[in-house]
Amino acid sequence: MQHPLQGLTQHQGRGSKLKKLAYHLSLVCALGLSTGSTVYASIADHHEFEATLHVPFRADAALRAGNESRYFTMEFDFPLLQKEQSVTWRLELVAPDGKVVDRWYGVEKLLKQTVTAKVLWAGRRFGSASMVDGIYQVRLTATANDTTKLSALAAGASTPEKIVESVLLKGKEEIITQSWPMLVGTKAAPVMPAFSALPTKAKAAQVTATSATNTTNTTRSVSATTRQFAAAPNSLPYTVYFGNLHSQTNHSDGGGALSSCTGAQNPQSAALGPTDAYQYALNRGLDFLMTSEHNHMYDGSDSTNASASPTTAKNLFQSGLAAATSFNSSHPNFLGIYGLEWGVISNGGHMNIFNTTELLEWEYNSSNQLIGDTYTAKSDYAALYTLMRSRGWIGQFNHPSSSGQFNAGGVDLGYTADGDQAMVLCEVLNTSAFSTNTTETETSRSSYEGACNKALEAGYHVAFSTDQDNHCANWGASYTNRTGVLLPNGSALNSANFIAALKARRVFATMDKNSQLVLTANGHVMGERFSNSGSLNLVTNFASSTGRTAATVAVYEGVPGRNGTVSLLSSTASTTITPSVGEHFYYAKITQDDGNILWSAPVWVTQTTGSGDTTAPTVSASETGTSGTITLAATATDNVGVSKVEFYVDGTLKGSATSSPYSLALNSATLSNGSHALVAKAYDAANNVGTSSSVSFSVSNATADTTAPTVSASESGSSGTITLSATATDNVGVTKVEFYVDGTLKGSSTSSPYSMTLASSTLSNATHSLTAKAYDAANNIGTSSAVSFTVNNTTSTQLILNGGFESGGTSWTATSGVVSSDTTQASHAGTYKAWMNGYGAAHTDSIYQQVTIPSASTSATLSFWLKVVSDETTTTQAYDTLQVQVRNSSNTVLATLATYSNLNKGSTYLNKTFDLSAYKGQTIRIYFLGVEGSVTATSFLVDDVSLIAQ
Structure with missing residues (x-):
């Protein structure tokens, strides 16, 4: 029985009560089915319910006609689904004040194909004309349940909307929530600080924001005065690099050609590998790309390949590391990163490991050999975190879910101290993993901000990233989203510097590759952890090289380890508060005037009592060496304690040290020959800064070798x-x-x-x-x-199926009783053989199999083992015979290869071989015909038949 909402949409208008609409379709839900079935490589890796929502930030001019109407598009998918599910969904339009002003309901049948549902919001009509201008949120809540169980979940519900609410309340399956902003009317842009964009690989973009009047926000003692904000920290000594930290190639289940890619590839089957991916991303303007290969697919299988060679698997992994190193050496302005995507979705969740040099594995082959370098138990995240911390490896939570993933200590997204050291990023947004879009216009996108906030509240110090999870060969090209990473000015774009930046959490996530977001707190840059007393000034610094402006600013606050809820602290770009004593984190979120969103990394603040430490450290600097590796050193002291020392050469930050003795090794080749100036800056926990006197030193590098081999x-x-x-x-x-x-x-x-x-x-x-x-x-x-x-490899193909008869008569056509496991006569090998005749009476037996010998074969050899057992005593008369024949598919005899008789009797099996190359390109029958006389028994035993074509 179809439920009353199956495939339909229920609408609740602004300010009205829910109605029994008798399936009213004033707003129709348009169902669309994708053409053809999607192919996926692994249930473990891709079997999960997916729900996405696309909301046009601004109304289409053709639809708007002054009333702001537009379509909202939902997509539901459940890869590798074998039993029909019913997707129960609720769509809500939420006003700027948090009130729900419109609501729709629906149920869609889902099996094997993606389902698309569209809702037309009529805009400022039907009682909604009084809607205020501003930024609204369109929020989707969806879950998938077994269709056969839907009636029980909806028991007692009398209206369509109550059916949906009942299923959402009672269902035990994961509930997915997606929310995207929408502009209705016009909205004054927030006042933004003047921020000169940080330089990028290409050049430094200069964006200046004009001043405007701030509004006052009294929530939690948040204050802002009407002023032109001071110039943003132009002294921030960083360069921004943009890229994608999540993709696959043919080392696992990616690398599919765009012309045929419809999903994950069978492991190691696609044409394109890491080098192809790096070149593609470089050509598309990315500064870095990570190929994150599924760790358990190095055996060439999405399950366990019991015949896999550990050496082959480990060599493949090492070849990936070598490919990245080689590509980087030839392309110094690009960083190829090769690492692992560890874990499986169906039993824990995916996470990237950025800098492992070991292949981590939980699978063994049939010889009990680990198919990798290092054993890691499947889904044991706590143990993995401990290993990662001990090795110095760092990772990212990939497309995380708030429940059912990353379980540690019995808690989903459970906190461990080792995990806090190892995990540095959390994907806040992903585009469709199987998109083939190459114009950066993909609309199937998912947000995971709720799960990332849960990780932050659990105590994880993670920054936000946004990636594309490309499985098809469009690495970084499906949408304009990028992860932005801040490296110290003058630092080479190499693995060591990049990993250091990730460990420092100097990262932001952006849906617009031309925009930047940097949060500072009392001069500290996002990603930092510091102690504070007194007031705290949080500044949201935004820049766009293409002239985009901020439509909204949101600053969020949470408490690490509280396991509570992140809350909105402020809607202004400069926020001054005095936090309560204890631990806090803050991050900023910008929605641009085109609807694209940016997320800063958090800052983590330990708020203390009292007026605080006001004494700056004292510091002196020194340098040793003139070429090769030189050493920058400092001696620093403070009345409380030094938290870090930074080293500047000619005004450019070269690096820092956080423990005594404070020093930094530097490649002199990064400096020109001649005199340079070194300055050290020492910080304490209260962010007091002491600066050393300038120290001159000289560099004398050998004349560079510029001649290529x-x-x-x-x-x-x-x-x-x-x-x-x-x-x-x-x-x-x-x-x-x-x-x-x-x-x-x-x-x-x-x-x-x-x-x-x-x-x-x-x-x-x-x-x-x-x-x-x-x-x-x-x-x-x-x-x-x-x-x-x-290359001309000779390949051998076995054309005979079940040649040893161990599957009984499968693939053979025989007279009754020929295929036998009778132990009176032994088989050549195994249990079964073909036993013809032996009745001591007139009898004819036959058995044959039809095969096709490839026309391209260079040889075809028939082989079988024969034993003749006979009670005949004659040595001259052949009473009983076995003919080995070649027949065509019409059963016409083409040739009799040999005739055996009671005269060939013996006590052992003998091997017989025949050349059948004359029949290449033909479909033939390998035919055994046994004819027995009327008095004395003769048995013809045939086993282990083989026809090898080369």
Whole structure:
């Protein structure tokens, strides 16, 4: 029986009571079904209910006609679903004051295909004309339940809206909430501080905000005065890099070609790998890309491959690390990151590990060998956090859910001290993992701010990130969202500096790649943890290089370890409060005038009593060395304690130290030859700053080597193990040679003669291109001319099915009783064989199997084992016979390969082989025909039949 809301929409108007609408459709829910079934690689990784909501921030001019009407689009999906579910949803329009002014209900049937539902909001009509201008929220609440159980969940509900509310209340499945802003009418832009955008990789964008009048917010003693804000901290010594920290390639279930990609790929089946991903992202303007491969797919399977080779799995992982290193060395303005996406959705949740050099695994092959480097128990997050902390690895919560994921100590998103050290980021937003969009206009996007807030309230010190989880070959191109990472000015974009920035939580999430958001608190930059006494000034610094402005500002406050709810603290860009004594965190959120959202990293504040420490530390600086690795050092003291020391060379921050002795190692090659000035700044917990006198020092780097090596490549062999070789020379010295086949890195050699071996079976039978790259110590690169070579692997195909008869008569056609496990006569191997005749009476037995020999075969060999047992005593007369024949599919005899008789009797099985290459390209029957006379028994026993085509 179909429920009254199945596929329909129930509407509650502004200011009205819920009605028994008799299925009133004044606003129709339009159902859309995707064409074709989506293919997914793994139930464990992709089997979860998904609900997304798209809300146009501004009304479409064609629909608006002065009343602000627009469509809201919901998408529901449940990959790999085998039993029909009913999606029960409620959609609400929430006014700026928090009151619900419109509400819709619906139930959609869901099985295997994505369901799209649209709601047309009529705008300022039907009693809503008095709606105030402002930013509204459209909020979706949805859950999926077994359709057969829906009636029980809706028991007692008499109206459509009550059915939905009953299911949302009683259902035990996860409830997904999505909320997006919507502008109705016009709204005055908030007053923003003048903020000169931080420099980016390309150039520093300059954005100036004009002053306006602030409103006063009295909530929790929040105050703001009407003023032109002071210039934002132009002294912030950071450069912003934008990229994507979540994607897959053919090292796991990604890398699908855009022309055919409809979902996750079968592990290691796609064409495109890490190097392809890095090049694509670089071409699309990203500064960094992480390929985060599912840790349990290195065995080539989305389950457990019992025959997997641990060496092969570990080598694949190491080749990914090498691919990133190689690409980065050739592209110094881009950072390719290779790491793991650990865990599975259906039993805990996905998380990225950014800097592991070990393949973490929980699966074993049939020889009880771990298919990886290091064992990590599946879904044991607490143990994983401990391992990560001990190794210095850091991670990110991927598309987190508020319930059912990241369980530690029996608590979902449960806090551990090790986890707090290891986890640095939380994905606040993701685009569709299987999008093929390349125009940055993907509308299927999900927000996870609620789950990230739960992690913050649990005590995790995580910053917000936003990624695309690309499984198809559109790395970073589906939408304009990016994760922004702040590196100290002058620092190289390399792995060490990048990981240090993530550990410092100097990160913000943006849906607009051209916008920046930096929160400061009493001069501290987002990501910092510090003690404070007295007032605290939180400043939301926003800039857009394309002229976008802020439509709303929101500053949120929470308490780490409270496990409560994050609350809105302020709606102004500059907020001054005096926090209560204890622990707090604060983060800022900007909604732009086009509806795109940015999230800052939090600051964590320990509020203390009293007037506080007002004495600045004293500090002196020194430097040793003139070339190679030089050392910047400082001696610092304070009446309470020094919290950190920063080192500036020629006014540019080069790094910091948080414990004595305070020092920093620096590559002199990052400085020009000549005299430089070193200044150290020492901080205490109260943020008092002491500055050292300037210290002059000189750098004298050796003249740079700018000559690239010369290199030529060669290849030998066409099958089996082939050899890739190179001859390379350099004016100083060659440090390594890399070998690329068809543009993919296959390995490297660090000493002459430069060569490596490669299994030809890893390449297709075709012509391939080999190039070699030679490197010197100065990272100059020489590339060889391309060398063509051909691979011709011989492949063997077994055409006979169930040749040992161990599956009984499966795949064979035989007369009664021929396939036998009777122990009177033993099989050649196993339990079963084909036993023809042996009755001591006139009898005919036969058994055959029909096969097709490929026309491209170079050989085809029939083999079987035969034993003849006979009571006949004659040595001259063949009374009983077995003919081995080749017949066509019409059963016409094409050839009789051999005839055996009672004269061939013996006590053992003998192997018989025949060349069938004359029948390539034909469909034939391998036919055994036994004919027995009328007096004495002869048995013909046939076993382990094989037909190998090569």
